[in-house]
Amino acid sequence: MGIDFTSDIADFDQKRFDALDTTAGAASSFSRLRQHQEDGRWISRYLGWRDGEELRAVVPLYRSRMRAWADPSYDPRSWGLPDGVGDACSPGTSLLVGGCADRRTGFHVDEETRAPGRLRKLLVEAAGFAAEEDRCLVFPYVYGAARTALDAATDGAVVWAELGREAHLFGLADPAWESGLSSKVRYRLRRDQRTIAGASMTDGEASWDEVGSWAAELISEHNAAKGQRELAEFVGFRLSTWAENPDVDVLVFTAEAGGRRGVQTILLWGDELEVYEIGLPGEEGDERLALYLNLLFHLPIRYARARGIDHIRLGSKAETAKARRGGVFEPLYGGVLGVAETRRLARGGSEG
Incomplete structure (x- = not known):
């Protein structure tokens, strides 16, 4: 069993990576994240957890090379977070967890590793990486199941805001x-x-x-x-x-x-x-x-x-029109773990 960092998504098997989570669809697929890796505006790292031949988790991490957000919708200061949470999260002081584009983020962690104690081990490593550069952890456009797992693993330390709702047709x-x-x-x-x-x-x-x-x-x-x-x-x-x-x-x-x-x-x-x-x-x-x-x-x-x-994604706008035609909705959340809280998590490797 080993947790380690790599700078190339090709270090993971594509089929095993995509099998970990399909919640965000193409936007968080192996081949799409490989395209983001080639985007010069971002520095990509991947935190992987392997258990023998089994791939348990891959957490993509992104640092911006830009002074301004490539997509302003990723700016935590625009998310309406309470009490000024996120005000210090500029492109240069943020580590984006899971995704950096397309306004949907997958959660490539298997069910066993989503258990609070195991997931916390992954997050401690990510927090340590962020703390080395005094960065906050930013979780953009995540789905409800991921939010629930992250809350359990961090004892509710991440502060969240709803960023929109994605409409779907199933069946x-x-x-x-x-x-x-x-x-x-x-x-x-x-x-x-x-x-x-x-x-x-x-x-x-x-x-x-x-x-x-x-x-x-x-x-x-x-x-x-x-x-x-x-x-x-x-x-x-x-x-x-x-x-x-x-x-x-x-x-x-x-x-x-x-x-x-x-x-x-x-x-x-x-x-x-x-x-x-x-x-x-x-x-x-x-x-x-x-x-x-x-x-x-x-x-x-x-x-x-x-x-x-079987499944159509209808996007996150025009909710009334989509609801009238059978659309069902799933919220997307943005979360921030501030710099001080990120340092605290980095020191808490044995907790949880």
């Missing part, structure tokens, strides 16, 4: 999926279909390479209208990076109605489909609504059910 591979929905949801889906049919819409599928030259601009304009200003070049880079991932397929749904064109990017990984980024024309109207409903809900559902895909 789509079941031929009886739709009949199992509530009558209100079934009615809403049928009404959507009438709206889509009334728009005389055409739709199709494409690769990112085929449509990226114009789709990136459309997504950029859509994001700007929602208050997230970003150059089309950055959108294109983000989607191209996903397309380069050997274990993820990037699919684009395209649709046109009344002379208006829309796109929805899709990430396919394992037995799940992720509804990623959408681009819609800015003018409100019946055609735009029909494009929205088809691209965000009905085309992904149709595609998944035709191919036996």
